[in-house]
Structures are given as structure tokens and as C-alpha cells.
Amino acid sequence: MSIILFVTNIQHSDLEMLGAVLGDIPGVVKWTIDLEDCDHVLRIVGNGVCSDMLQGKLNEAGFTCRRMLDS
Template identity: 40%
Template sequence: MVEVFKTNVQNHSDAERLVAELSKKNSILKINFDLNDCDNVLRIEAKKINPLEIIELMNSKGFQCEVIL
């Protein structure tokens, strides 16, 4: 399963910190940010994804995040 999010993450150090935090979730297989995309895309591949959980984690770290449909 793959979920794609629009974020306001601007730099690679923040992206790396968030990847480390998100990687703690057992079901996540692959995470990457595309900061060259106008939506600063966060793409997550996992066995099971709860988008609200990802959004809440991102918000708790001070970042905006929403699912791209």
C-alpha cells in the first residue's frame, strides 16, 4: 500500500529527522520526501497505513501534512 502526502517540509535536515521518526512505525517499508516537487511530497509504502496517524505525527512536529488524492 502506498500513500502520498503534501507537506510544508522545506529542507533535507527536517526531512531526514521526520523519516527517522516515521521509520519507528513497524508497518512502514519505505519512506521518502521529494522536496523538488511543488507539494514537497512525502511518499510512504507500508503493509498498512493510517493516514490520520501520519498527519498527527507530522503536525506534532510542527509540519503541515495532507493526503493527496
């Protein structure tokens, strides 16, 4: 299981779309986003999920994001 963190431009109004995008990605177990943080940090917990692929899918959906940390 890995945890991937992204700095994003995601807003409250984007949550439904974000859920649909992440729900279609195999291996994503759980996700949360901290909209109170100035970086709108998206935390994704997954099994065998590639951070580059996640970033690509989020960018394709119109979100700006960059990886912070993999663990």
C-alpha cells in the first residue's frame, strides 16, 4: 500500500468530478483532500498505483497537480 500526495488546484466544486476520476482508477483504495490547506493537498492511498499515471489522469480531467511525496 502506498500513499501519494499532490499539491493541487482542486476546489470544493470539483469534488464530485474528482471522485468520479479517482473511482475509475484501479488500485485507488481511499483519497482525501485538505481544502483548508493553501496547497489543497490531495492524499491518495493505493495498491500498485503509479503516481505519474495518477498525475496524468488528474491533468486530463483539468486539474493542476504536482507530486509532493511518495511513501
